[in-house]
Amino acid sequence: MNKHHLLPIIFGSLLVLMILFEKLLWRTFWIMQPVPILIVAVGCFFILLNSLIYKKRKNAIIILASGLIAVLIYLPRTELLKSKPVIKASLIDDLSALRLTLRENHSFELVPETWMGTFEEFTGKYQIDGKRIIFLDQPYDNDFIPDTVYIYKEKILLNNNLNEPDTSFSNFFDIQLNLLEKPDNK
Known part of the structure; x- marks a missing residue:
């Protein structure tokens, strides 16, 4: 050489x-x-x-x-080769955040962020059934986010009760982008 x-x-x-x-x-x-x-x-x-x-x-x-x-x-x-996002939502607490992106091809990305930056990204498949988002793959490494969440107004609720939605601190994702047909919210 x-x-x-x-x-x-x-x-x-x-x-x-x-x-x-x-x-x-x-x-x-x-x-x-x-x-x-x-x-x-x-x-x-x-x-x-x-x-x-x-x-x-x-x-x-x-x-x-x-x-x-x-x-x-x-x-x-990069976003260039990924499917178009249909929902972008964030769950923000005191020192960290979770960024959720649901894509047209029924894949999702969940990225935890802290004051030190982003860490392990969780990816998988999901499906939507009316107001429900069902994660076919575990969205997180613990049970903090259940496998089924609900769209309620401009939020994604972590509790399973739409009759009494819990919108207290750190119990919902705030939706920034929603290109899905708006589900009926009672």
């Missing part, structure tokens, strides 16, 4: 690995997580620029291929 190709290989590999293990970096470095990714990305940019100026084609191909792989790894995490 030519030693002139070593730096692009190292930086390109680091870029791909950092994108691949982005969540681990977040848990390890917390708010400093973008710094190592930014350093490697800037290094890749200057290696690419140097390769183009001095016509080092192989180095440019290595960096461009690494960048393409990194983009292909990151792209499914």
